[in-house]
Amino acid sequence: MRNQRARIYAACAVKLDQDHTDVAEGTFDAALTNALVAIVASEWPGKEGKPFTKPASKLLQLIREKADTEPRVVQRAPDENDVFLIRDPHTDDGAPDVEEAPATGGSMADSIFSWQEPATQSHETRVDVGTLTDALDVTQLVRHAREGSDEADEEPRLLERRHVEALLALDSHPSLWALDMEREDRYEDSAQKQDEREREQAGRTLRRIGEEEADRRAAAAVDLHTGPTPDDTGALELQECPVCGYEAFSSDDGDELGMLVGTGECLVCHYRRSPAIANAIARQMEWERRWERD
Numbered sequence: 001m002r003n004q005r006a007r008i009y010a011a012c013a014v015k016l017d018q019d020h021t022d023v024a025e026g027t028f029d030a031a032l033t034n035a036l037v038a039i040v041a042s043e044w045p046g047k048e049g050k051p052f053t054k055p056a057s058k059l060l061q062l063i064r065e066k067a068d069t070e071p072r073v074v075q076r077a078p079d080e081n082d083v084f085l086i087r088d089p090h091t092d093d094g095a096p097d098v099e100e101a102p103a104t105g106g107s108m109a110d111s112i113f114s115w116q117e118p119a120t121q122s123h124e125t126r127v128d129v130g131t132l133t134d135a136l137d138v139t140q141l142v143r144h145a146r147e148g149s150d151e152a153d154e155e156p157r158l159l160e161r162r163h164v165e166a167l168l169a170l171d172s173h174p175s176l177w178a179l180d181m182e183r184e185d186r187y188e189d190s191a192q193k194q195d196e197r198e199r200e201q202a203g204r205t206l207r208r209i210g211e212e213e214a215d216r217r218a219a220a221a222v223d224l225h226t227g228p229t230p231d232d233t234g235a236l237e238l239q240e241c242p243v244c245g246y247e248a249f250s251s252d253d254g255d256e257l258g259m260l261v262g263t264g265e266c267l268v269c270h271y272r273r274s275p276a277i278a279n280a281i282a283r284q285m286e287w288e289r290r291w292e293r294d
Contacts, residue, residue, distance in 0.1 A: 003175075005038040010178035013167055014186065017179075020164045025139035028159060028167065032056045032132060035170045036063075039125070042175035043073055043086065057136055060129045074127075082130030086173060088123040125173040128166040135163035191276035202243040202271035214244060214268050221248035221267040241266035242273075249273075255282035 012031035016024055036059035040048040047062060048054060054062070066074045067084050077083040138157045171179045206214060221238060225248075228235045236251040239262050246269075251262025253275070259282035265272045 003038065005034040005041075006176045006178040007182075009035040009038065009170070009176060010182035013164075013171070014179060014182045016159075016164050017168060020159050020161070024159055028135060028163070029056065029139050031167055032135070032170075033059075035167070035173075035176060036060065038175040039063075039086065039127075039170065039173045042173070057133065060127075060133055060136075063127055064129050077126070080128075082128070082133075084127045084129055086125040086127060088125075088174065126166075126169045128169065131162055131166040135159060135166070138163070187276070188280075191274060191280070194274065195277045198272050198274075199243055202241075202266065202269040206244050206269040209269075214246065217268040218246040218248045221246070221250065224267055225250040236260060236262045241269060241271055243271040244269040255279050257282040257286055259285050261285070 009031050012027045013035075016027055016031065020028070033053070033056045036056050037048045037053050040054075040059050040062060044062075044066070048059065063074060063084055063086070064082070067076050072087070074084050074086045077085050138159055141156065168179065170176060209217070225238050226235065227237045234254070236254055238247050239249040239251065240247050241249040244266060246266070248268040249262060249264065249266045249271075251264040253263050255261040255263070255275075255278040257279070261278045261282045263273050263275045263278045
């Protein structure tokens, strides 16, 4: 990820995208402030404030004012109240309507999951100043333990989905482009942790049943598994289980790259491999193959 501000924005924004109903005000403020500082620092270096950055409310006001003084950079959205569009600087280079996002600096070997930056990016970043300012009105009450109304019985306002959507829209700016990477990182982490649990459980099963029962199950696996047939020539043969080592891994399906990495269950230790892990292994195999070829 390009910088710390984009990383903090993405981590907080994705969390809010998944659930914005549980004391999310501080998370929202952190995401919004870091996103706005990154955008303003990119478009108007120094205007974000140095050495102490400006609060989100001031940065939103700055964007609103720039629509009057620098319409070439930011314009008011037609037919939308208090919404502003920051143009993509690459549109001035004669680029087509949809441009390629820059490639990441990291090596493919950094992860067995094949995340890449989005192939396309919008030419405009939608900054819904009105909605984001309203969100700040909500978050400040909670963060500073203020009373929201003179009416004691009135329910306090909470963040709404529209506030989160306005926050997510900021990711279109080239200084961010961070949400897809954060989502993939979370997906990768979740899949790997689940696979670790599967391996631990399979290891316990193997120790419990003992070698004699494991041998018996391995022999029976040949009859239990349905491999390639005339009606299903793409089905996989039994494969070696990465946990117990028996040729007893029965695949329900294969990886998305056709590298013959099965998804399914071992008929001896019951290790289960998910499609996410199978695809990750296949991508690593493909990368290694290309590396050797080059």
